[in-house]
Amino acid sequence: MHLTLRQLTLFEAVARHLSFTRAAEELHLSQPAVSMQVRQLEDAAGLPLFEKLGKRIHLTEAGREMYNYCRHIGEQLRELDEVMSALKGVRRGHLRLSVATTANSFATRILGAFAQRYPESTYSLDVTNRKALLDQLAENQTDIVIMGKPPEGLDLEVQAFMENPLVVIARPDHPLVAEPGPIPLERIQSETFVVRECESGTRIAMERFFRERGMQLRTGIETTSNSAIKNAVEAGLGLGIVSIHTLGLELKAGALVVLDVEGFPILRHWHVVYRQGKRLPPIAQAFLDYLHGDEARPLLQVPTG
Ligand code: PGA
Numbered sequence: 001m002h003l004t005l006r007q008l009t010l011f012e013a014v015a016r017h018l019s020f021t022r023a024a025e026e027l028h029l030s031q032p033a034v035s036m037q038v039r040q041l042e043d044a045a046g047l048p049l050f051e052k053l054g055k056r057i058h059l060t061e062a063g064r065e066m067y068n069y070c071r072h073i074g075e076q077l078r079e080l081d082e083v084m085s086a087l088k089g090v091r092r093g094h095l096r097l098s099v100a101t102t103a104n105s106f107a108t109r110i111l112g113a114f115a116q117r118y119p120e121s122t123y124s125l126d127v128t129n130r131k132a133l134l135d136q137l138a139e140n141q142t143d144i145v146i147m148g149k150p151p152e153g154l155d156l157e158v159q160a161f162m163e164n165p166l167v168v169i170a171r172p173d174h175p176l177v178a179e180p181g182p183i184p185l186e187r188i189q190s191e192t193f194v195v196r197e198c199e200s201g202t203r204i205a206m207e208r209f210f211r212e213r214g215m216q217l218r219t220g221i222e223t224t225s226n227s228a229i230k231n232a233v234e235a236g237l238g239l240g241i242v243s244i245h246t247l248g249l250e251l252k253a254g255a256l257v258v259l260d261v262e263g264f265p266i267l268r269h270w271h272v273v274y275r276q277g278k279r280l281p282p283i284a285q286a287f288l289d290y291l292h293g294d295e296a297r298p299l300l301q302v303p304t305g
Contacts, residue, residue, distance in 0.1 A: 181260025
């Protein structure tokens with residue numbers, strides 16, 4: 001069977017997403033380019049790997065077999081990469097860091113400062129939501145993750161390193177801004193909230209907060225971006241609940257206000273997470289040491305509301 005590593009990589013992404021479009025997006029390729037490589041792989045295998053039922057694609061039996069092998073090959077390749085990185089040492093390694101969308105605000109700053117110490121190393125920073133981060137950890141597609149608390153029971157090393165308070169934001173002319181705090185929770189229950197997507201850690205935490213108090217959140221626009229939430233709140237489309245790390249200039253400029261609401265801020269923490277037993281490349285270990293050391297401390301200040 002004549003097949004190429006590239007075909008396997010593209011096939012793996014399509015099989016994982018069960019979507020040519022999403023695989024093409026992830027790999028920064030056009031969809032026809034991905035389809036062509038997968039078709040060539042099907043020709044090489046002499047069997048169809050996908051079937052289309054209605055609008056959705058599914059793996060055939062041959063596709064499922066191919067996918068299992070691809071995942072193993074992928075893991076082996078990543079391990080090979082890690083071994084090579086270890087041999088190169090901390091100076092010329094490659095660090096794969098994946099962070100929650102919300103952590104982007106400070107993670108870029110920390111990675112930038114760290115990279116100045118090791119300019120010969122290379123870095124990749126993936127910014128995505130909580131669910132995608134857990135998938136990356138499960139598939140060993142990243143070295144280190146920065147996220148809210150991962151679920152219990154997974155084989156993960158988890159270290160908390162900074163607070164992550166979630167606050168309620170409003171535009172300055174919202175009627176609740178004039179109310180003396182703390183504003184009772186019942187008062188905000190009837191408000192509409194601009195929210196993040198369901199897989200976001202912020203969204204999960206805010207829903208849990210209201211559920212635990214026997215309340216239901218009224219949601220309006222849903223978006224994958226914290227900036228879009230702030231813009232929507234500024235535009236008068238509702239209130240928002242965001243990490244304080246996402247706020248800065250809007251508060252100083254008076255475009256947004258943090259409301260003093262009963263039970264808020266929701267207190268969460270940022271965690272640095274990696275797979276138990278993972279052979280961390282030296283550059284990744286150096287990053288962990290840096291994050292927990294004195295030098296990074298000024299970069300880890302929690303903004304005040
Ligand atoms: P997120 O943040 O909402 O950007 O996914 C992660 C988290 O708070 O757990």
